[in-house]
Every structure is written in structure tokens, then in C-alpha cells.
Amino acid sequence: MLVNIENLLRENIKRLTPYSSARDEFKGEASILLDANENAFGSPLPTNYNRYPDPLQGRLKTKISQVKGVPPEHIFIGNGSDEAIDLLFRAFCRPGVDNIIIVPPTYGMYEVSANINDVLIKRVPLTSDFQLDLNGIAEAIDEYSKIIFICSPNNPTGNAINRSDIETLLNNFNGIVVVDEAYINFARQRSFTQELAEYNNLVILQTLSKAWGLAGLRIGMAFAASDIIHVFNKIKPPYNINEASQTLALQALENVDEINTWIKTTVAEREKLAASLSTLPFVQHLYPSEANFILVKMTAPKAVYNYLVELGIIVRDRSSVILCEGCLRITVGTPTENQQLLNALSGYVSVNKEQGNTI
Structure with a gap:
């Protein structure tokens, strides 16, 4: 099923002119950087952090692409997965108008971000065996439903959600389906990243905080259709991932x-x-x-x-x-x-x- 992503976007996001940072305005290499009002003398640290980091994390995305098997244009890197969750609300949900569906018990930040963004939450509890209540979700969906959040393996229950049930939602919901795979490295179930080419309304969240042991660096990832990634890059802060985190994450990714x-x-x-x-x-x-x-x-x-x-x-x-x-x-x-x-x-x-x- 193909969903018209443009129709799902908030009107102000469609009209938005993103901030253009100094480093966005040229391509290639440079030897003298006099464009961003940085301290040209360096920093007091052993490693110089006087320059702004790559706003689109090109080297890190290339490495993640090699590890995850997902092309760089389908990758967003955030300050933790929480940044991607917040961007989903800001991109697709009109405050006081639209709603999202969560399936408790589940990760608490979906609800927190919805409340911060003044978006109505519809709760359809999991079944007694911690699986999706597809009939309940179908009844909850209305014309203002924009996003369904599913955590698999689920936090706090630990189980994987039936893959066929998630595919049912992807094939029938005219909105965004988010599959949060923070714990996918510990699961037998394969990642939904293999399905990106089939579903343009699929957003997969992963992180380097769990299996990769980098919780202190706050490196979250979203994998999605390139038009959704473009929207994320349009509305994110210009330098959302600092240079130290990018450098250390690159080093860690060499140790598969x-x-x-x-x-x-x-x-x-x-x-x-x-x-x-x-x-x-x-x-x-x-x-x-x-x-x-x-x-x-x-x-x-x-x-x-x-x-x-x-x-x-x-x-x-x-x-x-x-x-x-x-x-x-x-x-x-x-x-x-x-x-x-x-x-x-x-x-x-x-x-x-x-x-x-x-x-």
C-alpha cells in the first residue's frame, strides 16, 4: 500500500523554509572556514571541537548504512529515538485536531510527546498475551488518526509483536505506522528495515543505546521512505548530533x-x-x-x-x-x-x- 505522505503533512510544515546553516551552503572540502563565526584558534580540549559538526552526519550515515543494509537517504539520525518521535508529531499531527494510537503497555515517550504537542491519544490495550487488538485499533481509527506506534520487542513486556499483524496495519492504515525496534538486536524476529521499499508509510526506530552500549551518546535512528527523511531533516535543529557523539559512534560501529x-x-x-x-x-x-x-x-x-x-x-x-x-x-x-x-x-x-x- 502506498500512502500520500504529502497529504498527511501539516500545512505549516509544507510551507516551512528550513534554517540554512553555514555548512549547508557549500559542497565539498574547504581549507579555510570563515563562514560560521567559530573560534579559529581551536578549543581547550585535546581534541578540537571548535567547528560545528556535519549537520546531516554524512560519514555516520554511510557507516550505519553498511551495518544495517539501508541506503543513507533512508536514514535519519536523532538525539536519541525520542527526537524522531517528537519530529513525527511536529510533522504530521495538528495540535488539538489530530490523534495518534498507542497500544499499552508500551514505551512511555509516545504519550509524553503527544501531550507536549497537544495531540489526542487513543489507547487500544494489547490483548492478554500482549499482542495487537486489530479490531480495537480499526474501531479507534478515524479521519484524524495520523500515527500508530508499535514497540516490538515491546517495552515493558519483552515480547515481539506478530509480524503479520503489523503488516495488516501497514496495508490498511492511511497514515504512518511506527515500529520501534529499540530491542531488535536481542530478538529472533527480523527487522522491518527489509520492508522499507514496500511501505512508504513505515517508520522504523532503532538506537545505539541498547545492544551497542552507547546510551550516553544519545544516538537514535529512524529508517523511512526518503520523503519522510527529507521532512525530518527539514524541521530538525541544524546541528542535532554533536561532533563527539558522531566520532565515537563511528568508532563503535567498527566493532560489530x-x-x-x-x-x-x-x-x-x-x-x-x-x-x-x-x-x-x-x-x-x-x-x-x-x-x-x-x-x-x-x-x-x-x-x-x-x-x-x-x-x-x-x-x-x-x-x-x-x-x-x-x-x-x-x-x-x-x-x-x-x-x-x-x-x-x-x-x-x-x-x-x-x-x-x-x-
Whole structure:
């Protein structure tokens, strides 16, 4: 299905003349740069950061293209995936008029960005097995529905969303379908980047924050049809990715083999951790995960959470989230960290037994 992206855009975005930075106004190499009012003497740091970074991150996009198998013209690099999420709202959703559809429980920034941009949120909860309610989504869609957000593997549940259900939306929704693949490196399901040529209304979000270990650099990626990428580049801040982040990300992307080893270790540790957690008397259910975390249902999640905090171990309390009642979300750590967690949870059992508490 081909969607008319131009018709989805806000009128002010169609009319927008983007900011033209000094580095946008010439092509090629230069030896003397007197166009951007920079400090020509350098910087007080060992590496000079006195020059503005490449506004379109050409070298970094080329490297990501090689790693991901996606042409550079289909790649947007943002200050975390959150920047791409915000740009989607600013490009396609008229404040106070249009709406988006989310499928809770899901990543919280979709809702936060919608609220910041004054866009109505329609919530269609996942089914009891954490899959899409296609009938519910179809009933929620109206003429003002612009974007559907799907996280797969899903945060906080950890499962992958059925591929055929996502394809059903792509083939029938006359708007943007966003597939957030922040955890795709840990999943058996293949990325939707292979489907970009087939769906011009598909936007895929990925990140270097998870498997690649670069959360501190804030490098998010969006893969989409070139006309959507053009819109993102039109409305983003001119220098949204700093030079240090671009340089360090390029270095990290040279180490694919090391990352693949970490991914295999994380997946193996996830299975070992799940097996050990399942033996604890207060654990009621472990939800199957294709991410680098496990959602665990237990009898007293807040008590367990507080006990772990006192020991300096921080997990995520998701017990107040729809369909995640009674659950903690536990990230898979190093083998040593995982063992320390298990030791602490065994200690929780012992303390409660000594006090005569039922767990």
C-alpha cells in the first residue's frame, strides 16, 4: 500500500523554509572556514571541537548504512529515538485536531510527546498475551488518526509483536505506522528495515543505546521512505548530533563482532536468569522475552523493589502499568550482576521466613 505522505503533512510544515546553516551552503572540502563565526584558534580540549559538526552526519550515515543494509537517504539520525518521535508529531499531527494510537503497555515517550504537542491519544490495550487488538485499533481509527506506534520487542513486556499483524496495519492504515525496534538486536524476529521499499508509510526506530552500549551518546535512528527523511531533516535543529557523539559512534560501529558477542552473552544470561527467577517462591509468572530484560510477576512487587533499593540494586517497578499489575521489569546485567541480584532475592526469602511473613 502506498500512502500520500504529502497529504498527511501539516500545512505549516509544507510551507516551512528550513534554517540554512553555514555548512549547508557549500559542497565539498574547504581549507579555510570563515563562514560560521567559530573560534579559529581551536578549543581547550585535546581534541578540537571548535567547528560545528556535519549537520546531516554524512560519514555516520554511510557507516550505519553498511551495518544495517539501508541506503543513507533512508536514514535519519536523532538525539536519541525520542527526537524522531517528537519530529513525527511536529510533522504530521495538528495540535488539538489530530490523534495518534498507542497500544499499552508500551514505551512511555509516545504519550509524553503527544501531550507536549497537544495531540489526542487513543489507547487500544494489547490483548492478554500482549499482542495487537486489530479490531480495537480499526474501531479507534478515524479521519484524524495520523500515527500508530508499535514497540516490538515491546517495552515493558519483552515480547515481539506478530509480524503479520503489523503488516495488516501497514496495508490498511492511511497514515504512518511506527515500529520501534529499540530491542531488535536481542530478538529472533527480523527487522522491518527489509520492508522499507514496500511501505512508504513505515517508520522504523532503532538506537545505539541498547545492544551497542552507547546510551550516553544519545544516538537514535529512524529508517523511512526518503520523503519522510527529507521532512525530518527539514524541521530538525541544524546541528542535532554533536561532533563527539558522531566520532565515537563511528568508532563503535567498527566493532560489530564484539557487539554480536555481547548480544549472544546477554541472550544466554537472560535464559539463565529467567530459569533461576522461576524457582523463587514469590515469583508467580515470567513473561517470555526477546529483549534484554524480563517482566516478572510476583506477590509483593513493591516490597521486593524496596528491599533491592536498600541493597543498591535498582530494577523497574511496573506494577501500576496496565496489564503489568504485580510486575517488576528486570534488565539482564553481567553474569556477576545477575548473580548478585539472585543472591539478594534469596536473602529476601530468608528474611521473610525468619520474620514469619508469607511471601
